[in-house]
Amino acid sequence: MEQRALRRVGAFLAIVLPVLLIATASLAEVDWKAELGDHSGKTLRVIMIADPWVTAFEKINPEFEKLTGAKVIIDSYGYDATHEKQVLEGTQKSGAFDVIVLDSPWVGEFWEAGYVEDLKGYIEKTKPEVVEYDDFVEVFRVISDWKGHIVGMPFGAYFVTLDYRKDLFDQEGLTPPTTFTEWKKIAAHFTGNKKYPGMYGIAMNNLQGSPVGQAWFEYIWNLGGKPFKSCYPGSADPYADVTPMIDSPEGVAVVNLFKEMLQYGPPGALSMAWDERAQAFASGRVAMVSAWSVRTPIFLDPNRSSIADKFAPAVIPAKKGLKPVPPVGGWVMGISKYSKQKDLAWDYTKWFTSVDIHKKFVLAGGPPSRYTAMQDSELVSKFPWFKTIEKSAAMAYADCRPRIPESFEIISTVGIYVSRALTGELSAEEAMGKANAQIRDLLKKGGYNMSE
Amino acid sequence: MVRLWLNHRPFSIQERLDVQATSRQKLFFIAPAIVYLLAFSVFPLIYSLTVSLTDLNIARPHTGSFIGAGNYIRLFTPGSLFLKALYNTFFITFIAIPAEIILGYFIARLFYTARDVKGISVLRTVYIIPIMITPLIFGLTWSYILNPLLGIMNHILMLLHLSPQPWFGDPKTAIYSIIGVDIWQWTPFVVMLILAGLLNISQDLFEAAEVDGASWYHKVFHIEVPLIKRVIGIALIIRLMDVFRMFDLIYASTKGGPGGSTEVVSFFAYRESFNYYNTGIGSSASLIALVLIIFLSMLFVRFSRE
Numbered sequence: 001m002e003q004r005a006l007r008r009v010g011a012f013l014a015i016v017l018p019v020l021l022i023a024t025a026s027l028a029e030v031d032w033k034a035e036l037g038d039h040s041g042k043t044l045r046v047i048m049i050a051d052p053w054v055t056a057f058e059k060i061n062p063e064f065e066k067l068t069g070a071k072v073i074i075d076s077y078g079y080d081a082t083h084e085k086q087v088l089e090g091t092q093k094s095g096a097f098d099v100i101v102l103d104s105p106w107v108g109e110f111w112e113a114g115y116v117e118d119l120k121g122y123i124e125k126t127k128p129e130v131v132e133y134d135d136f137v138e139v140f141r142v143i144s145d146w147k148g149h150i151v152g153m154p155f156g157a158y159f160v161t162l163d164y165r166k167d168l169f170d171q172e173g174l175t176p177p178t179t180f181t182e183w184k185k186i187a188a189h190f191t192g193n194k195k196y197p198g199m200y201g202i203a204m205n206n207l208q209g210s211p212v213g214q215a216w217f218e219y220i221w222n223l224g225g226k227p228f229k230s231c232y233p234g235s236a237d238p239y240a241d242v243t244p245m246i247d248s249p250e251g252v253a254v255v256n257l258f259k260e261m262l263q264y265g266p267p268g269a270l271s272m273a274w275d276e277r278a279q280a281f282a283s284g285r286v287a288m289v290s291a292w293s294v295r296t297p298i299f300l301d302p303n304r305s306s307i308a309d310k311f312a313p314a315v316i317p318a319k320k321g322l323k324p325v326p327p328v329g330g331w332v333m334g335i336s337k338y339s340k341q342k343d344l345a346w347d348y349t350k351w352f353t354s355v356d357i358h359k360k361f362v363l364a365g366g367p368p369s370r371y372t373a374m375q376d377s378e379l380v381s382k383f384p385w386f387k388t389i390e391k392s393a394a395m396a397y398a399d400c401r402p403r404i405p406e407s408f409e410i411i412s413t414v415g416i417y418v419s420r421a422l423t424g425e426l427s428a429e430e431a432m433g434k435a436n437a438q439i440r441d442l443l444k445k446g447g448y449n450m451s452e
Numbered sequence: 453m454v455r456l457w458l459n460h461r462p463f464s465i466q467e468r469l470d471v472q473a474t475s476r477q478k479l480f481f482i483a484p485a486i487v488y489l490l491a492f493s494v495f496p497l498i499y500s501l502t503v504s505l506t507d508l509n510i511a512r513p514h515t516g517s518f519i520g521a522g523n524y525i526r527l528f529t530p531g532s533l534f535l536k537a538l539y540n541t542f543f544i545t546f547i548a549i550p551a552e553i554i555l556g557y558f559i560a561r562l563f564y565t566a567r568d569v570k571g572i573s574v575l576r577t578v579y580i581i582p583i584m585i586t587p588l589i590f591g592l593t594w595s596y597i598l599n600p601l602l603g604i605m606n607h608i609l610m611l612l613h614l615s616p617q618p619w620f621g622d623p624k625t626a627i628y629s630i631i632g633v634d635i636w637q638w639t640p641f642v643v644m645l646i647l648a649g650l651l652n653i654s655q656d657l658f659e660a661a662e663v664d665g666a667s668w669y670h671k672v673f674h675i676e677v678p679l680i681k682r683v684i685g686i687a688l689i690i691r692l693m694d695v696f697r698m699f700d701l702i703y704a705s706t707k708g709g710p711g712g713s714t715e716v717v718s719f720f721a722y723r724e725s726f727n728y729y730n731t732g733i734g735s736s737a738s739l740i741a742l743v744l745i746i747f748l749s750m751l752f753v754r755f756s757r758e
Binding site: 084206208409 | 507510511512531533599600601602606616617618619620621622623626705706707708709710711712713723726727728729730
């Protein structure tokens with residue numbers, strides 16, 4: 001009896017102690033003066049996307065400059081231009097940038113091309129309480145890993161949430177849609193409704209190229225499809241067999257769904273990308289938008305949004321009977337292989353992505369990417385939408401957008417053909433058939449395994 | 453000349469040395485220009501031609517194998533996006549450039565007629581402001597102005613009780629929106645050239661025509677147009693090259709969409725070269741554009757000479 005009691009206490013301690021240790025370690029403030037080197041007179045250059053979070057970086061960076069004496073310069077570009085600039089710097093073996101902030105689908109490309117350092121060694125050499133790597137959201141940790149190498153610190157996790165006009169939904173007695181059928185009904189309800197003049201049901205990413213290409217990859221899972229034969233949630237190796245399935249019935253259904261939803265979108269819906277759909281929702285003229293969570297702070301900011309106190313986020317809908325797979329994406333912070341000051345680059349990376357600085361980043365408008373941030377009482381009371389993010393994170397699939405080196409071209413190719421189908425130039429079947437053939441050629445050239 | 457040469461006494465050795473020295477001196481002076489041309493024009497052209505015959509992708513190792521005309525065959529495959537880009541480029545060329553020339557002539561004529569009016573030089577300066585704006589900036593600015601939901605253009609249309617337009621957001625209107633913006637930006641340039649041509653015409657010709665009882669259309673078609681034909685030819689060639697290089701506006705507004713309706717050759721070459729890093733295909737597309745520009749420019753030169 002005594003032995004059993006002792007075993008129970010032992011088991012209890014075995015579970016609770018590590019949790020307590022992590023919690024204590026997280027709470028303990030890092031002595032940054034001792035942890036960071038003196039980099040007086042040096043300049044650190046960071047390249048990243050010009051997303052709304054740039055201002056958050058600019059708010060926080062002076063603290064690092066004060067601690068180390070180094071100057072931090074951020075160069076930010078549009079989505080395509082960021083990729084273009086980063087790859088060109090890599091092909092030229094240029095050390096112009098020390099820290100490279102990469103989108104999740106580019107992880108494989110940058111590792112295979114040898115443009116970034118493996119951060120595993122850096123993390124191992126640093127005190128665990130400084131890095132707290134396991135505190136990063138699990139699905140995003142998977143994203144930053146490519147064949148066992150850590151390509152970047154997973155600090156900027158984005159999830160797509162369904163943002164809806166809570167005030168109007170309440171008024172109409174509606175609840176956030178959980179299936180595409182409900183979603184369509186609600187979009188139709190608000191479009192052309194005399195009670196809501198000038199209101200539209202939905203704003204979507206329809207712009208040709210990466211925007212609508214990415215949208216296709218965001219919806220395919222939620223219609224029960226997959227882009228490649230062995231790429232699906234739970235797959236042991238998503239790229240073991242990359243036979244493209246872009247023209248599968250589900251792949252075609254995604255295009256038809258986008259086409260159907262055009263009637264509920266604002267005028268010029270075909271030219272909308274990430275910013276335009278967010279602006280449309282923030283202007284108060286759209287009832288629903290599926291947007292990356294990095295834009296949620298814009299919706300909440302009364303200076304930039306007319307619906308700051310009138311909206312709420314929900315988990316995205318899926319086809320009836322399917323569990324939703326909320327798209328996950330976002331940015332990892334890597335170190336350039338060609339940087340001449342990798343010590344400074346790592347000091348910045350570990351500092352910026354640490355628990356306490358991450359909290360400051362989130363408070364300044366950055367996306368929560370650590371469990372400690374998602375569960376922090378101060379943050380949650382300020383940003384109640386973190387609960388939806390946490391729910392979405394638990395259901396997300398790391399490879400919802402491909403991460404192989406060809407992913408940019410694959411996504412863009414899908415985007416060009418989806419756009420041709422949306423304009424009616426090609427039927428959905430023709431468009432996806434052509435995209436499939438082109439992607440098959442591309443993958444064949446890359447030497448991938450395809451069973452069909 | 454030949455006779456002079458034959459009658460000339462044979463050159464002395466010293467004279468021959470002097471001639472050779474002069475040739476060497478000439479060569480010495482033009483050498484930098486030759487080196488510059490070889491390095492920055494001839495070499496890139498030959499290199500680009502070589503690359504266009506390979507499957508080079510600068511972001512992937514083990515590419516760059518010789519594939520002959522493979523890239524060109526792919527570009528000219530029926531239904532390819534490149535053919536659409538080529539069609540759109542010609543469409544913009546044949547709508548926008550004549551519109552700019554015709555509009556440019558009329559506006560230049562207005563400025564010409566009002567050349568003695570006080571303050572006209574200020575108006576002329578203001579009028580050419582669009583040319584001075586960075587293309588990417590005006591592309592972004594116009595995409596805000598023509599934003600179907602939040603842009604000022606639709607707001608104005610609605611104030612005038614006209615129906616709002618989707619502008620860049622519909623395949624039927626997108627290409628015309630691009631043409632409209634191009635005309636807005638580049639007509640002032642044509643105006644400048646034609647105005648310079650008009651100001652160079654001697655007043656005596658007009659006075660003589662008036663004495664002979666010439667009507668306005670006689671003056672236009674028998675004096676003005678023939679005398680500014682070369683200027684129009686230059687405007688045509690420059691604008692043709694500009695349209696074939698059109699990139700910033702498409703990049704900032706439509707990204708070639710919707711459905712490839714505003715895809716142009718330069719943007720296609722950019723996407724292949726700098727988004728996908730398919731340098732082989734990008735080079736092939738650029739070379740085709742170059743050949744077309746040279747061919748059309750020669751046609752326009754011939755037109756302006758006749």
